[in-house]
Amino acid sequence: MTAPDPRTIAVLAAAGFPVDVLTDEQLQVFGSLSEEELALLLDIKARLDEVEPEVQAHGTVAGGALF
Structure with a gap:
């Protein structure tokens, strides 16, 4: 495994x-x-951050790595 x-x-x-x-x-x-892939992930996170109060409650269920 590489670093x-x-x-x-x-x-x-x-x-x-x-x-x-x-x-x-x-x-x-x-x-x-x-x-x-990095650019896509950052774009998705930025869009989720824009609606954070609406999405935050789902962080535990949907996979907290994105939130």
């Missing part, structure tokens, strides 16, 4: 992803995202 790209992890952290609580396996997945 996750620290630049990708830094971008995710700056966007508000809770990278400090992710497992090594989760960091590996996030750290191996392509530029296109």
Whole structure:
């Protein structure tokens, strides 16, 4: 297993992803995202953040990694 790209992890952290609580396996997945995948994930998170009060209650059920 290769180490996750620290630049990708830094971008995710700056966007508000809770990278400090992710497992090594989760960091590996996030750290191996392509530029296109990272851009899509950041776009989805930004749109979810815009409607946060409406979506926040579903964070536990839907997978807190995105929220």
